[in-house]
Amino acid sequence: MKTDIILCGVGGQGIISISAVLGIAALEENMHIKQSEIHGMSQRGGSVQSHVRISSNPVASDLIPLANAGLILSVEPMEALRYLPWLSPGGWIVSNNQPFLNIPDYPPVESLMQEYKSRKNAVLINADEIASRCGSAKASNMVMLGAASRFIHLKPESLMHGLEKLFAQKGSSVIDLNLKAFDAGRQASVAL
């Protein structure tokens, strides 16, 4: 059993937290894991990615080979498309549909949506709106993790437990908000 995930978005969007929850959950289920992250050179505002490999067998390479990721989990719609060369044939894209506009030449959103319409295995949700409804737009990363959870070979309970552990020091209201966001994301994804 193996899940290779490309996790992507824009620096500052909370990808490290998604990665951390996946790590805790994988450890809890006694799975092998490698997570390769990009740090440094003020990635804030730049495109960022993380390779997450979870498997019942030992993981060799820290990087996912091209065309081997079963899932692209993105918190930004253009960023998801940037990593398509890593997606396996028939692999899934689960992405937030809200663009992060910080460059002058960001493409028209309709042209991005056109790309998604031409693909079969894509789940696009408005994570910002769902997160706001749960209490804070900042939890959109956990909405996305919830939405992607049905494509990850880890129990949702393990992920939710991982989330609780990650936010443990921030108090119960932050934990509840993020749990709610996770659950709402999962529901939204299943409903599509």
Added chain:
Amino acid sequence: MEKMLLLGDEAIAQGALDAGISGMYAYPGTPSTEIMEYVQACGSGVHALWSANEKTAMEEALGMSYAGKRAMVAMKHVGLNVAADPFMNAAITGVNGGLVIVAADDPSMHSSQNEQDSRYYGKFAQIPVFEPSSQQEAYDMTRDAFDLSEKYGVPVLIRITTRLAHSRSQVESRTPLPQRSLHLPEEPLQFVLLPALARKRYKRLLALQKEFMESSEHSPYNLSILKTGGKTGVIACGTGWNYLNEWFPDGDYPGPVLKLSQYPLPVKQIQRMFDQSASILVLEDGYPLVEEMLNGIFPVNKHIKGRLDGTLPRDGELTPDLVASALGFPVNEAYHIPSVVVPRPPSLCNGCSHADLYLALDEVMKEFGKGKVFSDIGCYTLGALPPYNAIYSCVDMGASVTMAKGAADAGMTPSVCVIGDSTFTHSGMTGLLDAVIENTPVTVIISDNSATAMTGGQKSHATDRLVEICKGLGVSPDHIVTLVPLRKNHQENVRILRKEILFEGPSVVIFQRECIQTSARRHKKN
């Protein structure tokens, strides 16, 4: 023991803590920064504060070793250039308490100005080098490196690359050791490298080479799997081993394999696999060090494949895909990047103080023409790109000040440089002293955001000290000016900056406003 999920950097730090270090020394630099940060977070009772630069860090660690305690020093690959003097000489003095040096290389230059391979430094200094392939090995090797360092009385180098430094995986720790007690070297003149004494110490280091080789031959980290069949033999160094295993899990590569993680090269092991192979493929990250050594000067009668013969690219980090094609597997993308996707490069944050500085500087420099501003290493290097196009150099820590002086010596006027506060105290101060001694007409702009911001906002040695430092170096107090880079001050900043740039002697203009990231974090905490 407990299983932890650790970055390669953190695994090294945990290994050092469990080896009983008393001191951790470093200057921030991607991808090595998290080693110190982990020790600061988890190492109670261990001295763990940032040093002014890599050279001071290395010497402080050597001093702790002199006093009989275990110490580690960590830096990025180019930091080892800064620390090269004490590094090379520490191999001659040897150590008392165990001393382990970590150099984190950055092939593909994710966040660096070159991709130099620190294994050459290990060979240069003639000391043992470890190159872990996994986070677990990073932990285990760090522990063993301290034992090896004390067994032979030499520093030991651990070389990692970005890929391992910033990848997380499970690590199992072993029983921690207590810190060593203070004890001075048995040989009182060990650390005195007067020529007559240094010659003796050097002979000692040379005599140890045989033992280092024996240690490599029997290292648990160097593993020969000698399947016969006349196939291509593979030497897989460090993380190259992972990429081989990606395509041949469970060690089922059909030919001879040598997993190489401890140097000097285990010549006997290589000889054995060499004899059983029709050709050899070398998988190594960084420069073709092993491949070059196998080739020698005269052609060998076997095809050595790697980065030199074009089987793998000469530059950039290894990837599972590059290794796949070197092994003869097809590499195919199922999907391509749609043309609608555009690059999203890193940029200065909204509200960044560097941006306001560059707006003022650009306005002043319009009247003097392009190409007269040098700069340095930090977030502010992004000022070389649009919309600022403000600076024309980024070479090494501190080089903005000295290059500005050299250009002024050549007659270029005005000659201006932009340097960050932490970079200034790292390596800019001595260059400013040169300019003061010669009364050189240069303007040193210090963009003081009161943090080592690019690597995550570590504390800067310069904070609240810059004016006093510049005065102490001999800059006339009339030409040390502090400005606040905010939009509302723009016109006034332009006026004062212009005046100092026109001054025909050394002047310092400090643009002081805290990094918005560290400021936001501070306010969140309070």
